[in-house]
Amino acid sequence: MEQRLNLMIIEDHEIIVWALTSIIEKYFPNSNITAVSSFSEGIGRLRDGYNDLIILDIKTPGGGTPKMITDLRQIQSDVKILIHTGLPEEEYAVQYLQQGANGFLSKNAPYETIIEAVRHVLSNRKYISPAIHRIIAENFLAPNETSHKKLNFEVSEREKGVIRLLLKGKWTKEIADELELKQTTISTHKGRIFEKFDVTNPIELYIKIQKVMPELLT
Structure with missing residues (x-):
């Protein structure tokens, strides 16, 4: 139902x-x-x-x-x-x-x-x-097609948890509540994740994760 x-x-x-x-x-x-x-x-x-x-x-x-x-x-x-x-x-x-x-x-x-x-x-x-996916890929991935090979994609289990929630569209407060952590702690994790993956927002992160760590999308 x-x-x-x-x-x-x-x-x-x-x-x-x-x-x-x-x-x-x-x-x-x-x-x-x-x-x-x-x-x-x-x-x-x-x-x-x-x-x-x-x-x-x-x-x-x-x-x-x-x-x-x-x-x-x-x-x-x-x-x-x-x-x-x-x-x-x-x-x-x-x-x-x-x-x-x-x-x-x-x-x-x-x-x-x-x-x-x-x-x-x-x-x-x-x-x-699919059309939007192509648009995002062309905007954010094409100029950096090989750059992901040089980046550090070693992420902790806690960071993996934060990434999964970010990719679900969760806000910092929602992630903090769900993981029972302070918002400042989540903000710190988020900043480190964006730095490691060389992105500035969850959409770029989604595309990059899809390329290099697709298991986090499941």
Whole structure:
């Protein structure tokens, strides 16, 4: 039986809202779905109650920048955010994922992909389409194709635990709570991990881990 899902759709196109609602209700029949047509209304509704997931069109009136992710998380820090947009992936995906979105889905993708993306995000995994994967690889790996051979990939068991949680999209506080450590300790581990793998954010780390330590993705 599918889990109950409290979901908000921030989207100003009625047909898209109808399609998303129909698909989600089919696979999550106990869903509580709220639909709003502007970002400011979404902010207001988020203050009114808890949501497991927000499906966000970044071109909704009142939005349009990666700061939308920060604004939503200031109200509910653990809300999952799946971007669903008609804007080109190659121009927008990386910046929104870097800002903290849990997934990025093109409106040009097949409709069945929506449920795949929702399930990924609700399972604390990043949803990255094959197209986005190629974009990230081209942006972050191509200039350093051989550099990973020179780096120190000796990591402790504690660092492996932190890496796995980072790759699930967990925030520093969430990792600290789960591992029963101080946030400062996790921040220190995170800094060392980024230094060892020569990366600056979890997306780059994901791609690098996939190349050199894929066992940490399981």
